[in-house]
Amino acid sequence: MHLTKWLNQVGNTEISIENAEQKILTAARNVFIRKGFAGARMQEIADEAGINKALLHYYFRSKEKLFEVIFKESFGKLLPELADIFQQPGSVFEKIERFTEAYISIVMEHPFIPVFVLSEIHRNPDEFFDTYIRPELAGNIQIIAQQFAVAAQQGIIRPIDPRQLIMNVMSLCVFPFVARPMLQRMLHVNDAAFMQLLQERKTAVSQFIIQAIKP
Amino acid sequence: MHLTKWLNQVGNTEISIENAEQKILTAARNVFIRKGFAGARMQEIADEAGINKALLHYYFRSKEKLFEVIFKESFGKLLPELADIFQQPGSVFEKIERFTEAYISIVMEHPFIPVFVLSEIHRNPDEFFDTYIRPELAGNIQIIAQQFAVAAQQGIIRPIDPRQLIMNVMSLCVFPFVARPMLQRMLHVNDAAFMQLLQERKTAVSQFIIQAIKP
């Protein structure tokens, strides 16, 4: 853990005395979420952090580097943890339960990840995929598809194209985070109520999927 | 139908003689999809259209106007058609079938819509929602939620929070289109194979949902 971050912690509770570096990171996260990478302005990040624009470059050299730091610090934890789940022993039902709960839990703490991933994958599909996704994923998707296919063949789950099932699991986990601003307005729920809905999704999604695929 | 478009058609097959306006629209769609609104460059659109940058402004005055034209021409058709489905008579199962098939069919023809909607809803949530979504949606979401709630109460479907069910239906329909560049790489499928998967989703999604919610 970084020294300044450690100094700013009392027990497990971070207190609000943030140095410039932390203020920049927090502000940048918010602006990148609101505007995307191309739409974000260094000036706006500086304003929101309450510091000068030149300091951004002093700490992070460039907009691109700043983005990378923010992205890697949180995305770096997500994929390895998720990939691991399908390597562990257990039934497909247990794995789906663990995966959906883990995904929603982690992303609730870093809700900007899915938006970043989707905007980056459109900006530069091949480089992004090869840099961030493929190394962590390796042959995992094939393994998962294989596990689904075998389960279907053995009658443990209903017949279903494994690729459709993979898309369904991902859709149900990811979509609420990327569509949140629209969903909240459509469903008339405030921030607290939406967090509550996400909380309930940790189990609701896996129940939904399991009902759908069990014979 | 616009005169130039009519002239460019033979029967139902559009031929490739496009005037500048059409070339610009086609190019702009592609660039806006790849780069988003903020990341798109008028120069890049001009290059891809094979015409000069000044001509963009001659036809569409500004980048913002150009985007609006492209967006409205296709998005304008989508929501009314979908909203109508839950007004028509039929069981919840029939409505879900009609909705998912209609959504996937229409969006397969205009695959950029979901990406546009998501980027716009993040850029300017309130204005976008009030301009494009709310007028078409009105109280429809409440009505749908009500229909789901009643069906659950009557035991026609399993007990489920109607808002979760709405999110699930939307997730399964929309996500594959916004995550397409990543999904194709993860699943190792080319464009043709992915279109085939989407084609199969027209029925696969509603089957999946109905299995999940039927008692």
Add this chain to the structure above:
DNA sequence: GTCTATAGTTAGATAGAC
């Protein structure tokens, strides 16, 4: 480390010839 001032670049938009 933090600021002001400014350099250097690029993008959207327009003027004007043809």
Add this chain to the structure above:
DNA sequence: GTCTATCTAACTATAGAC
């Protein structure tokens, strides 16, 4: 309608004082 050339504004990034 279409082009070349240019204006103007905005942005990233750096230089240099404190």
